[in-house]
Amino acid sequence: MEISKYMNQIYENLSKGAFLTTKDEKVNTMTVSWGLIGIEWGTPVMTVMVRESRFTKDALDKNNEFTLTLPIPGEMAEELGFCGSKSGRDFDKIAECNLSLVNSDFIDTPIVYAKGLALECKVLYKEEINSANMCCAVKNKWYASNDFHTYYHAQIVNIKEL
Numbered sequence: 503m504e505i506s507k508y509m510n511q512i513y514e515n516l517s518k519g520a521f522l523t524t525k526d527e528k529v530n531t532m533t534v535s536w537g538l539i540g541i542e543w544g545t546p547v548m549t550v551m552v553r554e555s556r557f558t559k560d561a562l563d564k565n566n567e568f569t570l571t572l573p574i575p576g577e578m579a580e581e582l583g584f585c586g587s588k589s590g591r592d593f594d595k596i597a598e599c600n601l602s603l604v605n606s607d608f609i610d611t612p613i614v615y616a617k618g619l620a621l622e623c624k625v626l627y628k629e630e631i632n633s634a635n636m637c638c639a640v641k642n643k644w645y646a647s648n649d650f651h652t653y654y655h656a657q658i659v660n661i662k663e664l
């Protein structure tokens with residue numbers, strides 16, 4: 503798995519919106535556009551940021567794995583909009599958006615199909631933001647309602663071209 507080959511594509515496409523998919527009692531997906539990719543503990547790692555209020559957080563905390571689908575920019579705009587504004591608590595977003603799922607090779611959580619790239623990820627470490635360590639400007643801009651992110655640092659166990 504040559505992560506370096508995909509670095510630019512992941513960086514560019516993530517900022518346009520990606521599907522972060524989890525599986526608990528049901529498969530759910532939410533839109534993300536922030537994240538980090540790098541090396542930690544001697545392995546390739548994808549870090550995503552999920553706020554306390556998200557339904558996704560419950561599944562992540564329970565099952566410690568997720569997939570990330572990075573569509574080609576411009577594709578799936580409507581679906582990314584829906585999955586980025588509606589909660590899996592209230593909707594079956596997979597059905598509402600008519601999303602297709604494909605099996606992962608190494609984890610139990612499936613991949614939302616979109617032309618682009620998909621990452622299969624296993625959480626190694628999670629870390630809640632400590633607002634005491636945060637620069638005021640960031641805190642005021644992004645956390646006025648105290649809905650803080652948790653970072654999920656996850657080993658990238660597979661990358662698929664879709």
Ligand SMILES: Cc1cc2nc3c(=O)[nH]c(=O)nc-3n(C[C@H](O)[C@H](O)[C@H](O)COP(=O)(O)O)c2cc1C
Nearest residue numbers: 532533534535552553556557558586587588589590
């Ligand atoms: C472009 C875009 C990027 C987003 N990025 C994030 C993110 O990185 N972290 C996060 O917690 N929420 C993010 N959101 C908001 C969630 O996708 C949204 O609250 C979603 O409804 C949560 O779904 P859930 O409750 O089913 O988990 C983003 C929304 C959009 C539209």
